[in-house]
Amino acid sequence: xxxxxxxxxxxxxxxxxxxxxxxxxxxxxxxxxxxxxxxxxxxxxxxxxxxxxxxxxxxxxxxxxxxxxxxxxxxxxxxxxxxxxxxxxxxxxxxxxxxxxxxxxxxxxxxxxxxxxxxxxxxxxxxxxxxxxxxxxxxxxxxxxxxxxxxxxxxxxxxxxxxxxxxxxxxxxxxxxxxxxxxxxxxxxxxxxxxxxxxxxxxxxx
Amino acid sequence: xxxxxxxxxxxxxxxxxxxxxxxxxxxxxxxxxxxxxxxxxxxxxxxxxxxxxxxxxxxxxxxxxxxxxxxxxxxxxxxxxxxxxxxxxxxxxxxxxxxxxxxxxxxxxxxxxxxxxxxxxxxxxxxxxxxxxxxxxxxxxxxxxxxx
Amino acid sequence: xxxxxxxxxxxxxxxxxxxxxxxxxxxxxxxxxxxxxxxxxxxxxxxxxxxxxxxxxxxxxxxxxxxxxxxxxxxxxxxxxxxxxxxxxxxxxxxxxxxxxxxxxxxxxxxxxx
Numbered sequence: 001x002x003x004x005x006x007x008x009x010x011x012x013x014x015x016x017x018x019x020x021x022x023x024x025x026x027x028x029x030x031x032x033x034x035x036x037x038x039x040x041x042x043x044x045x046x047x048x049x050x051x052x053x054x055x056x057x058x059x060x061x062x063x064x065x066x067x068x069x070x071x072x073x074x075x076x077x078x079x080x081x082x083x084x085x086x087x088x089x090x091x092x093x094x095x096x097x098x099x100x101x102x103x104x105x106x107x108x109x110x111x112x113x114x115x116x117x118x119x120x121x122x123x124x125x126x127x128x129x130x131x132x133x134x135x136x137x138x139x140x141x142x143x144x145x146x147x148x149x150x151x152x153x154x155x156x157x158x159x160x161x162x163x164x165x166x167x168x169x170x171x172x173x174x175x176x177x178x179x180x181x182x183x184x185x186x187x188x189x190x191x192x193x194x195x196x197x198x199x200x201x202x203x204x205x206x
Numbered sequence: 207x208x209x210x211x212x213x214x215x216x217x218x219x220x221x222x223x224x225x226x227x228x229x230x231x232x233x234x235x236x237x238x239x240x241x242x243x244x245x246x247x248x249x250x251x252x253x254x255x256x257x258x259x260x261x262x263x264x265x266x267x268x269x270x271x272x273x274x275x276x277x278x279x280x281x282x283x284x285x286x287x288x289x290x291x292x293x294x295x296x297x298x299x300x301x302x303x304x305x306x307x308x309x310x311x312x313x314x315x316x317x318x319x320x321x322x323x324x325x326x327x328x329x330x331x332x333x334x335x336x337x338x339x340x341x342x343x344x345x346x347x348x349x350x351x352x353x354x
Numbered sequence: 355x356x357x358x359x360x361x362x363x364x365x366x367x368x369x370x371x372x373x374x375x376x377x378x379x380x381x382x383x384x385x386x387x388x389x390x391x392x393x394x395x396x397x398x399x400x401x402x403x404x405x406x407x408x409x410x411x412x413x414x415x416x417x418x419x420x421x422x423x424x425x426x427x428x429x430x431x432x433x434x435x436x437x438x439x440x441x442x443x444x445x446x447x448x449x450x451x452x453x454x455x456x457x458x459x460x461x462x463x464x465x466x467x468x
Contacts, residue, residue: 011363013372015439019359020274030441034448041452045459066402073394075350081387084430088380092373093366143377152319154413168362172329185430189423196397204401204411270361 011093011169018171025175027159033186040190043142044197051202052137053134055092058126060135060202069199073191079108080188082121090177095168102161102177105184109154116147139198146194156180215261218350226254231264233347239273242266242340272339281325288318356397386429 005018012018017026049061096162120140128136157180164173221230231253232241243266249255256262292314298307335343368376400406407416426433433442455465 005358006367007358007363009367010365012366013366027440030444036443037445037448038451038455041455042459043458044452046463047466048456049462050461065393066398070394070398074391077387077390077394080426080430081383084387085380085384088376088383091366091376092368093363095362135369141386155319155323156311156326159326163327170360170362176326182431185426188430189426192419192422192426196415197393200397200401201412202403202449204408204415328359 007171011174012171013091014090017170017175019175022171022175023179025179026111029179029182030160030186033182034182036186040142040145040193043122043145044193045137048144050134050138051100054067055133055135057132057136058123058128060139060198063123063126063128064115064199064202066199066203068115068119069195072112072119073195074189075112076191079112080185082108083184087178087181090174090187091118091168093169098169099161102157106154106157106161109157109184113147113150113154116143116150120144140158143198146187146190150189153180153183153187156183188192220351221253223328226251228264231256233344233351236344239335239340242273242344243268265313269339270337272337273335274332275335277330280323280332281321284314284321285318285325288314288316288321290314292318303314383429386425390422390425393422 005012015022017023082101086105089095089101096116113166120143124167128138128139130140160173160176160180164170166172216235218234220232220234223230229236230243231245233278241264245252245264246267248259252261252264256264275301295307295310295312295314296319298305298310301307355394376434397418400418427445432438433445
């Protein structure tokens with residue numbers, strides 16, 4: 001049951017899966033992500049079922065603005081790319097570069113979150129409270145759940161960046177950064193479906 | 207029944223029911239590392255297969271060596287407790303309690319995510335059982351088995 | 355047993371071949387990113403232009419979303435690489451489970467109620 005990592009030649013090419021702990025984290029995290037897929041599916045299904053139940057309140061087509069959603073999508077897609085660059089740097093043992101791109105990912109995430117909060121505040125001003133209608137509740141639940149995931153991801157990467165500010169890339173923190181990048185890509189995937197199903201279908205498809 | 211009597215009556219035969227599956231292939235009581243060497247599984251009923259086709263013992267897949275073990279941790283319990291408190295806070299909304307339910311929710315979430323953060327912050331590499339200790343524990347278990 | 359878990363490394367153990375491979379992969383990931391941006395533009399234009407009937411536009415943008423899902427999972431999250439058998443199994447079973455979930459929820463609370 002002993003695992004041996006050859007460290008004499010330097011950082012292994014796949015530091016995130018070099019140790020047994022890393023391998024276990026890798027498999028476990030994919031189990032978690034597939035569970036998340038199913039959870040988001042229930043929220044999407046609820047939204048799709050209830051999106052016409054506006055109960056006289058504001059409707060999707062009155063509320064959503066394409067430019068704002070477009071900017072948010074671009075920000076999140078770009079942050080997905082920056083985390084990919086960070087992970088590639090991690091594999092090459094370029095710690096400074098990885099840290100820089102992770103910070104960029106973090107700030108893009110903060111920008112996205114800021115837009116999302118601005119958006120929600122705006123909708124409340126238009127008279128779309130959480131319990132205004134079935135549409136409002138399911139909309140806020142779905143997009144708010146995604147926002148909560150973004151908040152969690154930002155807290156996560158901030159913790160990692162502070163904790164390992166000077167540590168360099170080790171066999172312990174490489175899996176952690178890698179799992180964060182998987183999580184971040186997953187959030188991006190969910191957002192792709194949210195902007196398609198919620199925003200674009202709300203604006204363009206009656 | 208006194209605890210000393212229980213100790214005497216404890217079943218320490220490795221395979222009392224002539225079992226088929228892997229759990230009967232290790233010692234009873236089970237050592238903390240389960241198997242000193244990872245057994246080679248050749249069938250869905252590995253122990254039964256070895257009893258029919260082999261000598262009734264699992265073949266090892268690796269030489270005997272140090273065994274890496276995780277440290278015990280209190281944090282998973284704290285994560286579960288925090289999630290329970292937060293969930294309880296959410297159903298407290300209609301309970302007319304003396305405390306604001308949102309306070310309970312926030313407290314629970316703090317405990318839950320705080321424990322997760324602590325778990326991430328601490329580097330817990332576990333410990334090793336040395337080869338000598340494993341050998342000693344294996345000998346003891348075999349002696350127990352023979353004394354029955 | 356290596357107890358080299360918390361110390362950084364001075365150099366990378368990558369061979370030249372592996373570095374080349376990583377760089378090639380990076381290039382592919384940039385192309386995938388360009389594709390994703392293009393698909394996003396296409397989806398927004400398809401809705402914004404209002405030339406096609408809504409039924410067609412909806413199926414078209416959902417199709418685009420699935421292409422993006424594929425690009426993210428296989429190129430950004432490395433599902434196409436080797437040693438990802440279990441990851442693939444979990445993700446595919448998650449997606450397979452999602453489809454009846456969504457259909458059932460639309461039918462039960464959507465079609466029946468509204």
